[in-house]
Amino acid sequence: MTGAELTGLAVLLPLAGFLLNGLLGAKLRSEALSGIAGSGAVAGSFCVACTCFVQLLGLPPGARTIDVPFFPWIAAGGLHADVAFQVDQLSVVMMLIVTGVGFLIHVYSIGYMHGDPGFARFFAYLNLFIVAMLILILADNFLLMFLGWEGVGLCSYLLIGFWYDRKFEKGTTADAAKKAFVVNRIGDFGFLVGMFLIFVTFGSLRFQTVFSQAAALQVGAPVATLITLALFLGATGKSAQIPLFVWLPDAMAGPTPVSALIHAATMVTAGVYMVARCSVLYALAPASMAVVAVVGAATALMAATIGLVQNDIKKVLAYSTISQLGYMFLALGVGAFSAGIFHVMTHAFFKALLFLGSGAVIHAMHDEQDIRRMGGLRSALPVTFWTFLAGTLAIAGIPPLAGFFSKDEILWNAFARGSWVLWLAGVAGAGLTALYMFRLVALVFTGEPRWEKGTHPHEAPPAMTVPLLVLALLSAIGGFAGLPESLGGSNAFERWLEPVFAPAAEKMALVGFPGAFTEYLLMAVSVAVALAGTFLAYAWYTKRTDVPGALVKKFSGIYRVLLNKYYVDEVYDGTVVRPAVKIADTLLWKGVDVAVIDGIVNGLARAAQGAGDALRRVQTGVARNYILVFLTGAFLLVGWLLVR
């Protein structure tokens, strides 16, 4: 058996874990068994991913696409959708990220969820998520991908509302879960429309068929623009971009490992993966590419500004995630697909690390999430502090940590292939990233303790600290996989993905890249901006702690706008949610349902009742009446027969 043939096993193992924990977990009541089964299944999937990687390494770069058919799924008319996997460079990278980071987060969860009554249920959901995510990544056609797409959405819903009896902000966690689900439905509508258009245009949903046919289209073909825009709507839903990003901050209602796995490292990058997978289609639609790039840059900048003023440790990270996803779309939009996927990988490392670190802090503070009531945790949580710092340095783009390489790659491509406006937005976002992340570090780990007396923060158990250490290591050195040529590397990551994006590259206009000097200059600028952000945060939040307060007072209007997240939720509530509820309430419920549908049904029943009421008078109960009627009828019949 080769690696690719084992991919079925990679999906079946977590599925078995899901069934075991889901069906028997409540009976077994054994945290050790649930945890080991759940983590072990994902570890098995990771091993399969590694064998796939090794197998692909042994093949020539042009032939690194392996089809793994399992069975026909749907065959109706011209529609054929098979359950089949496509193992290539891109899916193997995603597989390694999902199963590798997923495994670490599973192990972490054993420590984090210790003592929770829903322990087995939690691991069942996590395993189901891995199943759905692997299907999404490995699918060889749009329909199977959509199955995984919906599957991860379902798991996201289940896990956001995992503590379904807890309060969250103005409602309950169930409200947050519902919001995520409904917002994702809007995106899924776009995905579906895109899929329909693809089927109508190409007569197939299989990636290889569609993309090879698409290569024959003209650049700028209207149908390609339509398809890609519809698919991008799907991506904005799943990957939390403008205008559908509002669900991700609320998704923080779920347990922290969920935020790390689903709402930072893996699921939210599904949109990026999907766009990268359809790179050929996007290359045919420069207008869509521009939309993707602009939306990405705008989201990166907007979310970063919101992240500056949030006071919930997980909210800051949530907006940071949205912002980083924006960078990924910026890369995709300017045609640097491999740079986007590179950032998916490094982001998975450092953002999972940061979320797990915040989980360790929340764990230590007994479910306290407000950073205004933290501070000085460095001495109590040394491992968490140092790993969190590594993650922060990585996300801020300080060389030589992972985030620097991937972000620099994106900014360089934004400048060279896009425009200086996109680059400027990206650089500004990078500075803000450094600022809000170091603000977080300063407020949580340094300074005077601001927590209540009687709280005794304690370092997390090894099940939690070991994944932190592994992820910190990956965040530190992960970037060297994509060391650019200008810094003496060979950009192995881009070389690896090159064959996947080659058809798209052919379609895109060749751009003359500016010289090496420009690249070094831009690199220096982005590092300088990141360092400036770091220094500002250090100065404002550890030395001159009066400055932020003064700034808030001076720019109170802007501060309020940022604190309320640009009032996007309120605007959506006013323009979409409440009118929709109103329409549903007055028109659809009381109008259509009660008046028309119920009216028809009740009317028919009432007509039948009335008719029966009238006709029952005929049945008098007097036998002779019946006989008279009967005889009259008989005579009439005979008479008619006679005179006929």
Add this chain to the structure above:
Amino acid sequence: MDVPLSYYLCLSAILFAVGAAGVLTRRNVIVVFMCIELMLNAVNLTLVAFSAYLGSIAGQVLVLFVMAVAAAEAAVGLAIVISVYRNRQSVDIDDINILKW
């Protein structure tokens, strides 16, 4: 000496009319019953007459069936009459109108 078919049919029609008139006008259930029997037998007579006239045995067979059904009907009908009488102390057909809405 052959009696013509029309004689039988006329007699049968008269018997049937008497029976029908009795069913419609009499109020005693027993008499109504007897009138029904009269109508049945009027039909029987028609059947036998046609059977002889046409030289076919089918009419006589049907008569036997009618007589069997009439016997069963009389048994059930009289049982109902006795049951009703025990409950209502009456066999007047106009009093027995409980079988309605």
